[in-house]
Amino acid sequence: MKLNQVPLLLAVSVFMWLFVFFKQPDIKTELTVQTMPKNTAPIAIAIHGGAGIILKKDMSDSLEQRYRQALSEALLAGYSVLEKGGSSVDAVQAAIVMMEDSPLFNAGKGAVLTNQGYAELDASIMDGNTGKAGAVGGVKTVKNPILAARMVMDNSPHVMMIGAGADDFAKTQGLEIVDPDYFITPLRQKALQNIKEQETKSPPSDGTGFKTELSESGIKKLGTVGAVALDKNGNLAAGTSTGGMTNKRFGRIGDSPVIGAGTFASNKTCAVSATGHGEYFIRNVAAYDISALMEYRGLSVEAAARQVIFEKLLPQGGLGGVIAIDKQGNIAMQFNTEGMYRGLMTGKIHKPHVFIFKDE
Numbered sequence: 001m002k003l004n005q006v007p008l009l010l011a012v013s014v015f016m017w018l019f020v021f022f023k024q025p026d027i028k029t030e031l032t033v034q035t036m037p038k039n040t041a042p043i044a045i046a047i048h049g050g051a052g053i054i055l056k057k058d059m060s061d062s063l064e065q066r067y068r069q070a071l072s073e074a075l076l077a078g079y080s081v082l083e084k085g086g087s088s089v090d091a092v093q094a095a096i097v098m099m100e101d102s103p104l105f106n107a108g109k110g111a112v113l114t115n116q117g118y119a120e121l122d123a124s125i126m127d128g129n130t131g132k133a134g135a136v137g138g139v140k141t142v143k144n145p146i147l148a149a150r151m152v153m154d155n156s157p158h159v160m161m162i163g164a165g166a167d168d169f170a171k172t173q174g175l176e177i178v179d180p181d182y183f184i185t186p187l188r189q190k191a192l193q194n195i196k197e198q199e200t201k202s203p204p205s206d207g208t209g210f211k212t213e214l215s216e217s218g219i220k221k222l223g224t225v226g227a228v229a230l231d232k233n234g235n236l237a238a239g240t241s242t243g244g245m246t247n248k249r250f251g252r253i254g255d256s257p258v259i260g261a262g263t264f265a266s267n268k269t270c271a272v273s274a275t276g277h278g279e280y281f282i283r284n285v286a287a288y289d290i291s292a293l294m295e296y297r298g299l300s301v302e303a304a305a306r307q308v309i310f311e312k313l314l315p316q317g318g319l320g321g322v323i324a325i326d327k328q329g330n331i332a333m334q335f336n337t338e339g340m341y342r343g344l345m346t347g348k349i350h351k352p353h354v355f356i357f358k359d360e
Contacts, residue, residue, distance in 0.1 A: 041234035042329040043082040044346040047074050047095050047227045049105045051275050051321040054339025056357050064356065067104055071343045072352035074098040078227055079345040079352075088229040088237035088271070089127050089150070096123075096146040096239050099225040103185050105341075106223020108144060111183050111243025113192045119183035119243050121145040122257040124160075125153055128236030128265035135257035136170070137162040143176040146241045149257070151175065160257060188246070195247045224256055226263070226273025228325045236327060238263050238271035238287075244278075254278025260288035267327060269294040270301050275340065276320010280313050290324055301325065305332040 049071060056064075078095030082088070100108025111119040123145035124135035134153025137160065142148045148170040152161055161169055171177050224242035231237075240263045242256040255262035255278035262278065264287035265271035272287040281287070286308050293304035305324045313320065314336045321335025323342060333342045333355075343354035 040232040041230055041327070042347045043079075043230060043232055044325055044329040044331060044344070045075060045078045045082060045091055045095065045227060045229040046323040046325055046331045046333065046344040047071065047078070047099070047225070047342065048273060048275050048321065048323045048333070049074075049099055049225050049341030050223045051319070051335045051337045051340035053337065054341070054356060059356075067341060067356060068354050070099065070102045070104050071341060071354040074225075074227070075343050075345045075352040075354070078229060082229060082231050085232055087233075088231040088235050089125065089239075091229040091231065092125060092227040092237045092239040093146055093150055095227040095229075096225055096241050097144050100144050100146060100241055103187070105225045106243045107225040107241040108243075109183060110185065111188070112223060112246040113184065113188045114244075115192075115196075115247050115249045117184070117189075117192065118180045119188075120248070120251070121183075121241070121243055122253060123149040123239070123241035124257040124259060124263040125149045125239040126237065126259060126263050126265040126271070127153070128238070128267045128271050129233075131266070133159050133259045133263070135160040135259060135263075136166040137253045137257045138251055139163070139166045139170065140180050141167045141177045142170045143178045143182070146239055147175050148173070149239070149241075159259060162253070163251070183243075191246050199247070224254075224262075224275035226256075226275060226323060228265070228271040228273050228323055228331075230271070230325055230327065230329050234267065234327060236265045236267055236271040236325065238265040238273045240273045240275075242275075255281035255286070258282055260285045262287060264288045264291055266291055266295075270304075270324050270326045272305075272322055272324045274320060274322045276313075276335075276337075277318055280316055280318025281320065284308070284312055284316075284318070286313065286318075287322070290322065294326070301330050302332040302334075305334040309334045309336050 074095045077098045078091040081091040099105045103110040120138045122137045126133040134149045136148045151173040226240040228238045240256040261282040262274045269291040290304045293299045321340045324332045
């Protein structure tokens with residue numbers, strides 16, 4: 001090698017070394033982007049519209065279609081919130097508002113009537129991310145009780161408000177207030193009359209009225225609507241709304257506004273909304289029990305829901321069901337009655353899937 005060639009070779013070597021050195025970070029960055037996991041959860045929502053003795057032979061095709069349509073619309077309302085990146089709390093609220101506005105369900109417009117002939121409405125909502133919750137009980141003038149429950153959660157230091165105070169609070173929050181007559185429908189008046197006639201022949205021993213109320217088809221069912229959801233950020237939420245029991249007395253409150261009984265949500269485990277004979281769900285803290293079985297015993301959401309509904313409530317005479325969703329988006333819909341109005345939508349199932357009867 002000639003002496004005058006050394007500087008040229010040295011320069012080439014330095015250039016190659018600099019090229020490799022400065023190019024390497026770009027290569028690493030590109031590989032990092034390609035292998036980085038997505039920071040989103042699989043969105044999903046499930047709803048229910050009450051459980052009970054719901055048999056296909058007792059329901060006309062047209063009425064069945066109306067229920068399926070109403071459930072589908074509620075699912076779409078909630079899922080559209082999730083699909084746009086909205087929160088699980090907002091999705092739950094949107095789905096329940098749709099069912100409260102339908103006269104088909106025992107909540108909001110379709111609520112059953114008390115012994116005195118008016119509606120007393122209960123609702124609750126819970127955020128699985130923060131652990132915050134809100135509930136109202138026995139309200140008479142709030143068009144959408146689930147919205148009042150949300151205001152309690154977001155705009156007050158409390159968890160539950162009841163009666164006239166809850167109605168007043170809802171009014172201060174700018175919610176739509178209606179005359180109590182808004183909730184009275186011919187169907188619910190007829191159901192109340194029928195049960196009062198039964199009562200004269202066989203009075204209820206506990207003085208609270210009969211356990212069941214009549215649906216539009218005359219089917220005995222346990223009312224209540226609810227929703228559970230998982231949003232893209234992995235946050236869970238649950239909500240429940242009801243008119244309670246037909247012919248109820250003395251300001252009776254069921255499980256729907258009781259956090260841990262009719263509604264519960266925790267990002268650690270699941271979100272749950274219940275429907276059924278509320279006294280049993282309260283005594284057994286049913287919604288929270290499902291979460292506890294998952295957290296402390298490692299059960300799946302399906303196994304935990306099934307254990308509570310069939311192994312705990314049913315032997316005691318507690319009829320009803322639950323919808324539940326875990327942090328992976330797995331959904332359970334367990335009930336020990338002949339039917340439950342229910343449905344779901346997920347990131348993999350982009351259209352409403354609704355069910356009514358036991359064998360679906």
